[in-house]
Amino acid sequence: MEPRSHSFYRNSEKSLADTTLQAALSRTTGKFVYARAASVDAYPGFEDVRSEGARIKKETLDALDRHLARFLEEAEKRGAVVHVARDAAEARRIAADIARQEGVTLAVKSKSMVAEEVDLNPALEAAGVEVVESDLGEFIIQLAGEPPSHIIAPAVHKSREQISKLFEQKLSEPYTEEIPELVRMARKHLRAKFLAAGMGISGANFLCADTGSVVLVTNEGNGRMGTILPRVHLAVAGIEKVIPRLADLPIFLRLLPRSATGQAISTYVSILTGTKRQGDPEGPEKLHLLLVDNGRSGILQGKYREILKCIRCGACLNICPVYQSVGGHAYGWVYSGPIGAVLTPLLTGLPEGAPLPNASTLCGACAEVCPVKIPLPKLFLELRADERDQGLKNPAEVFGMKGYAAVMSRAGILEAMERILGVLSRLFFKEGRVTWLPLKLSGWTGKRDFPAPAPVPFRKLWKKHRGIRPWNR
Numbered sequence: 001m002e003p004r005s006h007s008f009y010r011n012s013e014k015s016l017a018d019t020t021l022q023a024a025l026s027r028t029t030g031k032f033v034y035a036r037a038a039s040v041d042a043y044p045g046f047e048d049v050r051s052e053g054a055r056i057k058k059e060t061l062d063a064l065d066r067h068l069a070r071f072l073e074e075a076e077k078r079g080a081v082v083h084v085a086r087d088a089a090e091a092r093r094i095a096a097d098i099a100r101q102e103g104v105t106l107a108v109k110s111k112s113m114v115a116e117e118v119d120l121n122p123a124l125e126a127a128g129v130e131v132v133e134s135d136l137g138e139f140i141i142q143l144a145g146e147p148p149s150h151i152i153a154p155a156v157h158k159s160r161e162q163i164s165k166l167f168e169q170k171l172s173e174p175y176t177e178e179i180p181e182l183v184r185m186a187r188k189h190l191r192a193k194f195l196a197a198g199m200g201i202s203g204a205n206f207l208c209a210d211t212g213s214v215v216l217v218t219n220e221g222n223g224r225m226g227t228i229l230p231r232v233h234l235a236v237a238g239i240e241k242v243i244p245r246l247a248d249l250p251i252f253l254r255l256l257p258r259s260a261t262g263q264a265i266s267t268y269v270s271i272l273t274g275t276k277r278q279g280d281p282e283g284p285e286k287l288h289l290l291l292v293d294n295g296r297s298g299i300l301q302g303k304y305r306e307i308l309k310c311i312r313c314g315a316c317l318n319i320c321p322v323y324q325s326v327g328g329h330a331y332g333w334v335y336s337g338p339i340g341a342v343l344t345p346l347l348t349g350l351p352e353g354a355p356l357p358n359a360s361t362l363c364g365a366c367a368e369v370c371p372v373k374i375p376l377p378k379l380f381l382e383l384r385a386d387e388r389d390q391g392l393k394n395p396a397e398v399f400g401m402k403g404y405a406a407v408m409s410r411a412g413i414l415e416a417m418e419r420i421l422g423v424l425s426r427l428f429f430k431e432g433r434v435t436w437l438p439l440k441l442s443g444w445t446g447k448r449d450f451p452a453p454a455p456v457p458f459r460k461l462w463k464k465h466r467g468i469r470p471w472n473r
C-alpha cells in the first residue's frame with residue numbers, strides 16, 4: 001500500500017464529513033474501550049502482569065539478535081525453512097519465490113499487519129497466486145478493495161448495511177442485515193477456498209525462541225484452518241515478534257485479549273511448532289517462516305526502540321480521541337492511531353509521516369492503556385522535535401511556538417497579553433461564549449466554541465485575595 005500519510009489533514013476532513021464512518025467508529029471503539037476497562041477491573045493482577053510483559057519485551061529487545069538466532073535454530077530443527085528479508089521488496093520476492101517453487105496457485109491468508117506493510121498480496125498475485133483473505137474483516141475489505149482501518153478490526157469503518165450491499169454485489173448473495181446470515185455467507189465462500197488452497201499464509205503474534213514455535217491468537221477459526229489444511233504454511237512476522245521462552249507466553253495471553261477486546265482469553269490460541277510429523281493427523285508438510293526486518297533493526301539502535309515492544313493489541317487506537325474521530329484510513333498507511341503515529345514515520349520516513357505525531361492531544365490515554373507500557377506521548381514529542389530539526393515544520397508554526405515560549409516564560413508579558421486578548425476577545429463573544437475567531441485562529445472555533453474569559457482575570461483575583469482562605473474571609 002502506497003503511503004499517503006502526508007495527506008493526513010486532508011484525509012481527516014473527509015473522514016469527519018463521513019456520517020456512516022462516524023457512526024461505525026463510535027459504536028465499535030466505544031464497545032472496545034468499555035470491554036477493556038471492565039475486563040481489567042475484573043482482574044486485580046493486571047498491573048503486575050503488565051509490568052512483567054513490559055520487562056520481558058525489554059529483555060527481548062536488549063538481546064534481540066541472540067533470541068532471533070535461537071528461534072531460527074529451534075525452528076529449523078523442527079523442519080521449518082526460515083527466510084530473513086531485509087526490506088519489503090525482499091520479503092515480496094521471497095514470498096513469490098516460495099509460491100512458485102511450491103507450485104501454489106491459490107493461497108488462503110489470515111490477518112497479518114506485516115504482510116500489509118510489505119504489500120505481500122500484489123506480489124503473490126503477480127506470481128500467479130490467487131490470495132483469498134480469510135479473516136472476516138479482511139475478507140470484507142478485500143471485496144471492497146480497501147486497506148484495513150484498524151489493527152484488530154480491519155473493517156471497523158464499515159456499517160452492516162454497507163457489508164450487506166457488498167455481499168449482494170460481489171458474492172451475488174441476497175441482501176440481509178442479519179449478522180449471523182452474513183457470517184454464514186462468508187463461511188460458505190471461504191470453505192471451498194480452504195479445501196482447495198495449496199498454501200496458507202498467516203502472521204504471528206509471538207515467536208517463541210526456545211521452541212521455534214509460531215503463536216497465533218485469534219477469535220476466528222480461519223487461522224487454524226489456513227495453517228493446518230493446506231500443504232504449505234507461510235508465516236510472516238516482524239523480527240520484534242520473538243519472545244525468549246514459551247513459558248513467557250501466558251503473560252502475553254493475559255495481556256493481549258484483555259487489551260484488545262476485553263476478553264479474558266481469545267477463542268483460539270494456536271502454538272504451531274514445526275511441520276507435520278509422522279502419525280500427526282494434520283498439519284503442513286512444508287513450513288516457511290519469513291522474518292521481516294524492514295527498518296526494525298535501525299529502530300532498535302535508536303531512541304525509538306521501545307515502539308518495538310508493541311504487541312498490536314489496538315487498545316491505543318480505541319482510546320485515542322483522534323482515532324475515534326477520524327478512523328484508520330486518515331492515517332494513510334497500514335498502521336493507524338497512536339502506534340501508527342510513531343511507527344509510520346519511522347518505517348516510511350519522517351517527510352512522509354510527519355503529520356502523524358502531531359495527531360495527538362497528548363492526553364496520555366494511549367500510554368495508560370498500553371499493555372507493555374510504551375511511552376507513546378514521549379515518542380510523539382521526540383518525533384515532533386525531529387520534525388523541527390529536519391526543517392519539516394511549517395515556519396509559521398515554529399515562529400508561533402517560539403513566541404508562545406517567550407510569553408509563557410515571562411510573567412509580566414503574559415499578564416499584559418492576557419489583558420489585551422481579554423479585551424480583544426470581547427469582539428467575538430456571543431451569549432458568554434467565543435464562537436468565531438478570524439483567519440488561522442478559526443481552527444479553534446471551526447468545530448467548537450469555548451467560554452468567554454472571566455470578567456475579572458484570575459491574576460487580579462489572586463493578587464487581591466492572596467493568602468485569604470475562603471473559610472476565614
Ligand code: SF4
Nearest residue numbers: 310311313314316370
Ligand atoms: S502501542 Fe501498546 S496499546 Fe498500542 S497497539 Fe501496541 S501494544 Fe497495543
